[in-house]
Structures are given as C-alpha cells and as structure tokens.
Amino acid sequence: MTELLMRESRFISDQQFQQIRDWLYQRSGIHLNATKKSLVTGRLYKRLTELDLADFDAYLQLLRDPQQSKEAEMALNLLTTNETYFFREPKHFEFLQSLITRGELQKRVRVWSAAASTGEEAFSIALALAGQFGLQDPWQVTGTDINTRVLARARAAVYPLQDSQKIDQALLKAFCVKGVGKDNGWFRIRPEIRQHVQFQQHNLMLPLQTTQKFDVIFLRNVLIYFELEDKKRIVLNMLDVLKPGGYLLVGHSESIHGYDPRLVQQRPACYRYQP
Numbered sequence: 001m002t003e004l005l006m007r008e009s010r011f012i013s014d015q016q017f018q019q020i021r022d023w024l025y026q027r028s029g030i031h032l033n034a035t036k037k038s039l040v041t042g043r044l045y046k047r048l049t050e051l052d053l054a055d056f057d058a059y060l061q062l063l064r065d066p067q068q069s070k071e072a073e074m075a076l077n078l079l080t081t082n083e084t085y086f087f088r089e090p091k092h093f094e095f096l097q098s099l100i101t102r103g104e105l106q107k108r109v110r111v112w113s114a115a116a117s118t119g120e121e122a123f124s125i126a127l128a129l130a131g132q133f134g135l136q137d138p139w140q141v142t143g144t145d146i147n148t149r150v151l152a153r154a155r156a157a158v159y160p161l162q163d164s165q166k167i168d169q170a171l172l173k174a175f176c177v178k179g180v181g182k183d184n185g186w187f188r189i190r191p192e193i194r195q196h197v198q199f200q201q202h203n204l205m206l207p208l209q210t211t212q213k214f215d216v217i218f219l220r221n222v223l224i225y226f227e228l229e230d231k232k233r234i235v236l237n238m239l240d241v242l243k244p245g246g247y248l249l250v251g252h253s254e255s256i257h258g259y260d261p262r263l264v265q266q267r268p269a270c271y272r273y274q275p
C-alpha cells in the first residue's frame with residue numbers, strides 16, 4: 001500500500017466507529033465508550049492490513065457476512081480486554097478460605113469463574129481448593145469467557161514463570177511444574193489440577209446452561225464493560241445458577257449494590273444470595 005492509502009485506511013470515521021460499537025454490542029453486550037476510538041483503530045487496523053482491505057467499511061462488510069464467522073470471532077477476540085493475574089484481589093481468596101474453614105464449602109463445592117480470561121482466576125480458585133481439599137475430592141471449577149483466544153491459552157495452562165510470584169510457595173510447589181530446557185522461563189499447572197477445571201465459551205448476556213448450580217461465582221472486573229441495564233441482566237443470569245446461600249463476588253471497583261434485594265452484601269465486593 002502507498003503511504004497515502006495507508007493513512008486513509010487507518011482513518012476511522014465517527015460513523016464507522018459507531019457501526020463497530022453497534023456490532024460489538026450486539027455480539028457481546030460490551031459498551032465501548034466514545035473515548036475508545038483510537039484503541040479500536042489500533043486493535044483492528046492490523047487485521048485490515050493482513051487482509052489487504054482498503055478501509056474500515058470493507059472490514060465492517062466482512063464482519064456482517066454470515067459466511068465469515070471466523071473473522072467475527074477474531075474481531076471479538078481483538079476487542080475484549082483480558083487483563084488478569086493469579087490471586088488478583090487477594091481478599092476474595094481469603095474469603096474463600098474462610099468459607100472452607102467454617103465448613104460452609106464442602107468437598108463437592110462448585111465454583112464458576114465467569115469472565116475467566118486466560119485462566120489465572122480459575123486456577124487460583126482451583127489451587128486454593130486443592131490446598132484445602134486435596135485432589136481426590138470432587139470439587140470443580142468452571143471457567144468461561146466469550147473470547148476463544150484466551151480460552152485456548154487457559155486450556156494450555158502454561159504461564160510465564162514471573163506470573164507465579166503471587167502464588168503461595170506451598171501451592172506452587174505442590175501443584176505446578178517449572179519448565180526446563182526449551183520451556184525454561186515458563187511453568188505449567190499440573191494435570192491433576194486441570195482435571196478439576198473445565199473451560200467453555202459463554203456470553204454473559206445469555207443464561208448459562210448447566211445441570212448443577214454453583215456455590216460461589218466470581219464475576220470480577222467485567223461488569224465495567226457494560227451499561228447499567230445489561231449489568232443487571234448479567235447479575236440476574238448469575239442468580240439463575242447460584243445456589244441459595246451461595247456467594248457472588250465482583251471486582252472491588254465494581255458495585256452491584258441495589259441490583260436485586262435477594263443479594264445481601266457481606267463485605268466489599270462480596271454478596272450472598274438469600275432468596
């Protein structure tokens with residue numbers, strides 16, 4: 001492409017940006033605010049050049065083409081924000097621990113990491129449960145996300161060694177393996193832990209199909225991407241699959257206060273379902 005063409009194709013008009021916002025909203029419920037224009041351009045422009053497309057109109061046409069569902073998946077993967085790390089917001093893990101100590105969570109406990117990203121949250125929960133119950137008990141963690149790229153990384157369960165710093169040494173030693181040779185600088189979650197954790201794609205705007213309800217749901221650092229009515233809808237979807245007496249945990253910068261009278265706040269970012 002000539003330099004002039006490159007500059008033109010990199011330009012995204014307000015109308016094109018609005019169409020991308022609408023498209024993303026329909027697919028995921030995510031509300032991109034107006035300040036995200038340059039972020040969207042940056043994330044999608046690379047695809048435009050890879051596909052040798054003239055401009056964002058051509059890309060939008062592709063996204064709307066039902067024959068091009070792989071491209072739509074790719075765009076969705078590019079547009080979600082997936083930051084996460086092991087034992088993020090440690091107060092929630094202390095709370096989980098306290099529930100186990102006081103016998104509220106038993107060895108059959110089921111926990112849902114509802115915006116799991118690359119899996120660090122689901123594996124942090126699994127490591128905490130393994131530390132308490134061991135590996136023989138039938139506890140289970142389900143991790144879901146709308147983004148198929150991050151789910152593939154979660155299933156691989158391999159992480160940079162520096163990311164292990166937040167993991168308790170005893171848990172790290174017991175349930176993770178440090179890479180050697182070509183895997184130097186990486187660590188892997190042991191298969192015995194991974195057997196207790198399953199990942200699947202799920203859009204939070206829809207109800208989750210499951211035969212068994214959960215004792216605890218982690219819905220952290222994701223509600224920020226939605227508008228109020230959609231946040232409420234997502235929380236209601238959670239209540240459909242949360243056991244009475246179960247807990248819903250949200251990010252500490254998020255509040256669902258007043259969303260539903262059946263949710264009773266126990267401590268910051270931690271609600272009990274009392275129908």
Ligand SMILES: C[S@@+](CC[C@H](N)C(=O)[O-])C[C@H]1O[C@@H](n2cnc3c(N)ncnc32)[C@H](O)[C@@H]1O
Nearest residue numbers: 028080082083084115117146147203204220221
């Ligand atoms: C910032 S990460 C949070 C990860 C983790 N819960 C944590 O607190 O560290 C937000 C995740 O929500 C996912 N997400 C966004 N919209 C979603 C939707 N409609 N359904 C399911 N997952 C969604 C994104 O793909 C992303 O991986």
